[in-house]
Amino acid sequence: MKRHLRFIVYIALVFGLLAVFTRLLESPEGEVLSELEFTTYDNVLYTPEELHALTPEQQAAGHIGWDYDYHDKEFSRVRTNIIRLGLTPGKTYGLYTEQLTYASKLWIDGEMMVSMGQVADSAAQTIHRTGPAVVYFTADEETEIVMQRCNFMHAKWNAVRFFLGPQEVITRQVQALFFRVTLTLVILITLGLINVGMFVGMPERKRFLWFSLMSLTSAVHIAAMDPKVIMILLPWLSGEASYRTEGCCLILTLFFLMLFLGDCFGRSFARWADLTGWILMGALFLVFVFVPTIVYTRVSVEMAVAFAGYGVFYCIIVLVRVFRARKELTISQWYLLGGIGIYTLSSVMVILGVGPVHTNQLEIGLLLFELVTTIALAMEFSEVRQAYTRSRRNEEQLRQMNASMAKSQELQENFLALMNHEMRTPLTVIAGYADLSARQLESSDPPDEEVVRNLRLIKQEALRLGRIVEQSEEGSRSAVAAEATEEAEVLPILRDVQDFCRPICEKRGSRIEIDCPDGLSLCCMRDSLLQALYNLVINASRHTDDGVILLEGSKDEDRVILRVTDDGEGMDEETIARAFERGYTRDGRRGLGLALCREIAEWHGGSIRIDRNPGRGITVSMSLPSGGPGRPAGTEETSAELSE
Numbered sequence: 001m002k003r004h005l006r007f008i009v010y011i012a013l014v015f016g017l018l019a020v021f022t023r024l025l026e027s028p029e030g031e032v033l034s035e036l037e038f039t040t041y042d043n044v045l046y047t048p049e050e051l052h053a054l055t056p057e058q059q060a061a062g063h064i065g066w067d068y069d070y071h072d073k074e075f076s077r078v079r080t081n082i083i084r085l086g087l088t089p090g091k092t093y094g095l096y097t098e099q100l101t102y103a104s105k106l107w108i109d110g111e112m113m114v115s116m117g118q119v120a121d122s123a124a125q126t127i128h129r130t131g132p133a134v135v136y137f138t139a140d141e142e143t144e145i146v147m148q149r150c151n152f153m154h155a156k157w158n159a160v161r162f163f164l165g166p167q168e169v170i171t172r173q174v175q176a177l178f179f180r181v182t183l184t185l186v187i188l189i190t191l192g193l194i195n196v197g198m199f200v201g202m203p204e205r206k207r208f209l210w211f212s213l214m215s216l217t218s219a220v221h222i223a224a225m226d227p228k229v230i231m232i233l234l235p236w237l238s239g240e241a242s243y244r245t246e247g248c249c250l251i252l253t254l255f256f257l258m259l260f261l262g263d264c265f266g267r268s269f270a271r272w273a274d275l276t277g278w279i280l281m282g283a284l285f286l287v288f289v290f291v292p293t294i295v296y297t298r299v300s301v302e303m304a305v306a307f308a309g310y311g312v313f314y315c316i317i318v319l320v321r322v323f324r325a326r327k328e329l330t331i332s333q334w335y336l337l338g339g340i341g342i343y344t345l346s347s348v349m350v351i352l353g354v355g356p357v358h359t360n361q362l363e364i365g366l367l368l369f370e371l372v373t374t375i376a377l378a379m380e381f382s383e384v385r386q387a388y389t390r391s392r393r394n395e396e397q398l399r400q401m402n403a404s405m406a407k408s409q410e411l412q413e414n415f416l417a418l419m420n421h422e423m424r425t426p427l428t429v430i431a432g433y434a435d436l437s438a439r440q441l442e443s444s445d446p447p448d449e450e451v452v453r454n455l456r457l458i459k460q461e462a463l464r465l466g467r468i469v470e471q472s473e474e475g476s477r478s479a480v481a482a483e484a485t486e487e488a489e490v491l492p493i494l495r496d497v498q499d500f501c502r503p504i505c506e507k508r509g510s511r512i513e514i515d516c517p518d519g520l521s522l523c524c525m526r527d528s529l530l531q532a533l534y535n536l537v538i539n540a541s542r543h544t545d546d547g548v549i550l551l552e553g554s555k556d557e558d559r560v561i562l563r564v565t566d567d568g569e570g571m572d573e574e575t576i577a578r579a580f581e582r583g584y585t586r587d588g589r590r591g592l593g594l595a596l597c598r599e600i601a602e603w604h605g606g607s608i609r610i611d612r613n614p615g616r617g618i619t620v621s622m623s624l625p626s627g628g629p630g631r632p633a634g635t636e637e638t639s640a641e642l643s644e
Contacts, residue, residue, distance in 0.1 A: 030165025075238035078150040080581035087139035094170025096134040098227040107146040123152035128239030131231035155298040187221035207263040221249035247288035339372030391504035434458040490553040509546040516553035523628030535593035536564040544568030567617040
């Protein structure tokens with residue numbers, strides 16, 4: 001409850017920032033002056049001097065407004081526009097446009113003010129440029145604006161939109177616009193580099209890489225959009241290259257966004273939807289790169305509709321998938337959803353025309369989405385780093401436990417060997433002389449039956465004690481184990497293993513899952529069984545990246561089967577054959593873990609084996625008697641008498 005309350009407060013704070021940014025970036029704009037208000041002369045390029053010398057018949061060819069539908073058979077590729085305005089004489093005005101598209105020239109009162117690209121009446125001689133333009137002029141009694149334009153790049157015309165106003169208004173408008181765009185680019189690039197740094201520190205988390213690439217391609221896309229900051233940074237870039245860059249970066253941004261969302265929320269839903277998106281984006285990318293712009297702009301609207309429709313469809317699938325798994329979402333995933341909601345809200349505001357008209361809510365929504373998502377990823381980065389610290393501590397603890405167990409076993413084996421060596425001979429002598437004395441008394445007349453019976457008992461107990469000594473050297477810890485066993489449920493044991501090993505597995509991007517029925521139990525040494533399962537899971541995690549480690553418990557007649565399955569790199573046949581040998585290792589470690597697992601299984605009267613999975617990885621299976629430890633292999637009674 002506390003976590004969700006903090007999430008709500010955080011989202012409210014973000015919305016407050018949205019309102020503050022909107023207010024700060026609000027600025028007045030000049031009067032809009034559209035190219036459609038100009039008088040247009042199609043298929044000719046007139047200078048101001050030539051316009052003044054037109055005959056009445058030539059002047060009659062001009063028209064206000066124009067049909068830029070590319071289906072028009074008389075579609076003009078070059079044109080001249082003129083407009084005369086009545087402004088306040090002697091006052092300084094500013095004229096600004098976010099993009100002067102194609103190749104253009106602009107005169108004010110006969111003075112050349114702007115030359116964008118190279119204007120010509122043929123495609124071979126035209127050089128397209130596009131970018132922002134701002135000019136200042138002092139008005140006469142009648143101000144004349146003349147513009148030449150040629151378009152051999154698009155299938156149809158885009159009308160130029162000018163902002164006309166007093167010098168101080170246009171100056172503030174231009175400054176606010178470029179401040180907003182510059183701030184957006186700086187924030188996007190900075191956040192992209194921050195996520196690159198987090199990816200370098202944690203390369204197994206691909207989502208940091210996808211989000212950083214999305215931020216950087218989004219920055220390039222915005223730079224290529226109006227007011228075409230990319231043309232200021234790269235003035236040699238052609239208008240066609242700028243237009244292709246804008247389209248390609250949009251595709252790449254959406255491509256990396258899909259990879260990012262898939263990595264954050266999983267792509268186990270509707271893989272065909274992903275495949276459809278890859279095909280659609282790949283086809284559009286190839287179109288933007290190789291197809292002439294004058295060709296594919298004929299269907300630009302249809303392409304946009306198709307792509308937007310797929311985007312809506314994909315978002316619905318993501319939301320359905322997230323809604324179904326809402327109880328399993330982490331706090332960072334909730335923050336991520338909050339960021340997506342903010343960006344969606346800003347998009348809806350733009351579509352509905354809600355909010356201040358002098359600001360770009362879409363860019364503000366994008367910035368807040370980037371900020372919220374980066375904060376969510378930073379939280380995840382911090383959580384994973386903490387998990388790494390816990391995993392190192394747990395691994396060190398496990399290593400010490402293994403070393404302590406190995407040392408204890410070594411001391412025990414040495415003690416048992418010494419005890420066996422020192423006790424075998426006296427016990428043999430005692431048994432032999434007891435037997436000899438009994439035979440001698442039997443041959444005497446009359447035999448002492450009671451003494452003979454006592455000697456036979458001495459021999460019997462000496463032989464039994466000898467067998468115990470011999471079994472102690474061969475590993476008969478089952479007698480001790482039987483005294484330390486307890487009835488335990490398997491599912492809680494597996495959950496303890498999951499909790500202990502989770503941080504270690506998360507370090508390599510893996511997770512632990514459990515498949516075990518309730519009520520399954522066995523008689524076991526709980527601590528030793530935990531130690532064996534710890535070793536098996538840790539071994540699996542060392543060879544599994546971004547995978548699943550499955551802990552299973554099942555019943556097979558009077559035995560309990562415990563399995564640890566991974567989808568890692570697996571083992572070859574030679575390694576499987578020698579995996580349980582003490583000291584054998586492939587990675588330079590001590591080679592004790594699996595050997596101890598085998599010994600623990602045998603203490604319980606069970607067995608352990610390794611099988612290769614059909615696809616990837618291995619399965620380690622422990623088969624244990626449900627009723628408790630029996631007599632391990634190798635502890636059968638010797639057939640020879642100590643006296644023989």
